[in-house]
Amino acid sequence: MEYDFREIEKKWRKKWAENKTFSASDDQTKPKYYVLDMFPYPSGAGLHVGHPLGYIASDIFSRYKRLQGYNVLHPMGYDSFGLPAEQYAIQTGQHPEKTTKENIARYRDQLDKIGFSFDWDREVRTSDPNYYKWTQWIFIQLFNSWYNPRTNKAEKIDTLISVFEKEGFSGNGHDILTGDIEKDLLPFSAEDWKNFDEQKKQEVLMNFRLTYLGEAYVNWCPALGTVLANDEVKDGFSERGGHPVERKLMKQWSMRITAYAQRLLDSLDTIDWSESIKEAQRNWIGRSEGASLKFQIQNTKSQTGEFIEVFTTRPDTIFGVSFVTLAPEHELVSQITTAEQKAEVDAYVTKAKNRSERERMADVNTISGVFTGSYVEHPFTGKQIPIWVGDYVLVGYGTGAVMAVPAHDERDYKFAKHFGLPITQVIERPQDFPLPRRGTEGEDGGNLPWTDKEGKLINSDFLNGLDVKAAIKKAIAEIDSRGFGKGQVNYRLRNAVFGRQRYWGEPIPVYYKNGTPYVLNENELPLTLPEVDKYLPTEDGEPPLARANNWKYQNQFDYEHSTMPGWAGSSWYFLRYMDPKNSGEFVSKKKAEYWGQVDLYIGGSEHATGHLLYSRFWNKFLYDLGYISFDEPFKKLINQGMILGNSAYVYVVLPQTQGHIPFTLSAHHGEHEEIIKLEEKFPGAQIAARKVLLIPEDVYHDIKKNGSNKEVDAWFKKQFAEFGDDMIGSYSSGNAIRTAIDVSLPEGDRLKDLNKLRQWHRQYEYAEQLIEGDYVCSREVEKMSKSKYNVQTPDEFVEKFGADTLRLYEMFLGPLEQAKPWDTQGINGVHNFLRRFWRLFHNDKNEFAVTDGEPSKESLKTLHKTIKKIQDDLERFSFNTGVSNFMIATNEFTDQKCNNRSVLCEMLILLSSYAPHIAEELWEKIGEKESITYAAFPKFNPEYLIESSFEYPVSFNGKMRFKIELPLTLNAAEIEKEVMALENTAKYLEGKAPKKVIVVPGKIVNVVM
RNA sequence: GCCGAAGUGGCGGAAUUGGUAGACGCGCACGACUCAAACUCGUGUUCGAAAGAGUAAGGGUUCGAUUCCCUUCUUCGGUACCA
Incomplete structure (x- = not known):
């Protein structure tokens, strides 16, 4: 019988589905292994050959772990809320639920064809009310929690209320303050707190809740009609669709992820992820150490602020400050601007505020700014320092104000040069450091700005003579003791905007009473997505949900009209797979404890700062509240490389x-x-x-x-x-x-x-x-894309060559993590291998024929060499060399004419994780009754590999010249004697005496001349 | 600019702890089968006629370097007025 992959694959797909072969049991006595693929968004375009790459790798690994006796959880589901379905709905008027269902059906069909061992009974969809009920539930928990820096974890909001009842709130310096708060909260006493009315209390608490409604500058995308999170914006354009994005001040639901900044940073060291992803997260979190420092404002007419607070990482350069710059949006700007400067400043501020993110980015090299007319006092010298406004200062970072030290900061330097402000050098560049290449103006001898943290302090009073590191320490101590400020840590990470002015997402479980937001009771969930007549904003710019008829809480209070972002549902889906049908909890504690962390997570690196950061945040939060027992969700992460198209022009x-x-x-x-x-x-x-x-x-x-x-x-x-x-x-x-x-x-x-x-x-x-x-x-x-006509779908491949060939070929292309081109020319080699493998089990007449009895020594050697290699390759996720080793083994068995039952049985088990259909078929033919899925992985026996002799490569000065076969029983001296006696050796020595002969028994001989 | 990954035949790639560079596959060439072609099977295939050279380039450590160290270049990915 010929290798008829179409029949074989159809047969086994059916059998697996009928027998629920891959169902993960909740039997907690077995050791568990959790293998997860990144949640796919079911797009209308379907899968191309690049998508299954990671799924194939994770599937091979899942099957391998099953063979090793693990209870394997290997689920799949759909991140089914999202923008593309909604955009399509707007264009066609079709309900996004309908198109989403169709797309999912197509995905499922494509996935099924590849023979994945998913446990489909555990499928989840984020747009299913039974699922998003729990997404809403988590939102409510976040709303009802705050981050307590004293215990360094999230707690129920009650514990904060009791702090207020006892201590009140002492303002910005209070140690209970966490993460970023959008606006300064004024101090109040415990007594004040008790006298606040309900609304005022809610307002105060809003500054601490882990999800909160706050006013902030957001990324507004007019084309999509919604706000976007920072990670959804790339170079001033929306990541989905590529529409321009502008800054806009809006009232928004946000997540106080900044409260977790330090923990998100620290525990990166505990997980096995690629260095590049960890670095991306570290940069995104952007921790910087320095000091916050107050500058008294002179002759001010300001009522609220008598000082400007700045953040600096270089407090050592304090004596080099020659001006202070405020962000155009800084609230003090209007208060300190003098009458003479008012017109100019107003014009500048208005212009800067209205500039879109895109313009600002396109324009980084243009220096602009304006003098406010006011001055601050230098805390140490008492000197007058002018206050400027410049859009190179960002309102969202630090305090929105910088102390400018032009001699030692690139941007300050350019700004000072442009406006003719004084430049005071306070650090001497060490002799042995090369001149900086910047500061090309030619002035200052190209010496400035000197921004490296090297050199000795000059012109700096009590810091003179110190090197930079010591000076930073000393400066902070001095700033602190004189009450000018304190040492401080800052993060680049911003709180994440959570509301989307869109239809196709989870409704936010909030209603408004007298303008104050309240969350729903848990027993009122899910708050289901209402029907609307159109998927567009209302005439007065309200989100689509405002169109829903009679959609009110208790028939009187307005619900929140924005929905959750795409990343809401995907931030916890890995937990739901453990217990997908639980109607009483998002996951039972017992099951969460058993399945625990995802042991292996495979997906693309495009989620580096989005999904992978938000999931870690939610996971930590749920851990803090005691719902789950692990602090990090994904123990090991592998990023599969992209499969690129090979376009023809x-x-x-x-x-x-x-x-x-x-x-x-x-x-x-x-x-x-x-x-x-x-x-x-x-x-x-x-x-x-x-x-x-x-x-x-x-x-x-x-x-x-x-x-x-x-x-x-x-x-x-x-x-x-x-x-x-x-x-x-x-x-x-x-x-x-x-x-x-x-x-x-x-x-x-x-x-x-x-x-x-x-x-x-x-x-x-x-x-x-x-x-x-x-x-x-x-x-x-x-990249594969429709417009380049280079898209290859797995469907057509499977139709022509079969799923097993596709699985092997995708792995054979190269290392999992590397990007590689899709080249159809190599397919035959892999397909041929399967046919040759099939032939091992058949005679010349294509009849099934295997022999019993003792296998030959050679065959055992091939088998055990292969067992070792395949296992080693799997353990280090080197799937491409795994396929090569199967080919080598098959070539050897063919040469040996080996058709021994026991040898081939073990080969089948090895191959079954890579090419499961053909393995099952031959396994059945050979007489086994149970699925090969739960066979036992072969044991490697090194005895079969023991050799009596070795072919020594003989090198001269490290260059291999010839080989000689010698018994392995010889010691180094004996080997040297044998080699030196050879005619060949004399030839390469050219009559010279060898200086030295290196002999490593079993490895190499090297003659040094 | 900064951070990260990588650079090996005509191509995808292998070499796991410093020990035979180019496994395996493609492509190509030749041969067998065939009236012929395709398929299949077999042989060869880093460059060079050879001596020899050779893992982006240059230098270093070592008996010995694709592997370790330094300098430079190139490609890909991420990121950027972050004070």
């Missing part, structure tokens, strides 16, 4: 596309009509005009450079000759283009059959070549 001379008329005609006007007239006169004129000419790359470059090309001119002439002067096609350099064609059309870079191209797309219906023979395409490796 052709160079063509194309029409100026006016309607369907390709070439500009010499006929004066009304081209289309001209053509029709011509067609009557000369049949074939239209076709001639619609021709597309394929040109070689060099001709293309010639046209681009010179505007024309001789051969192409000649071709044009010929094409249109018969139509006379009425119609002469013309072209210019703009008509020569490089354009993608379907990857499947050329073989390698050769386009052998022009007819295939003609049939592929109307545009090429009358395509011709300038030069006879195979057309040479240019190939390029780039």
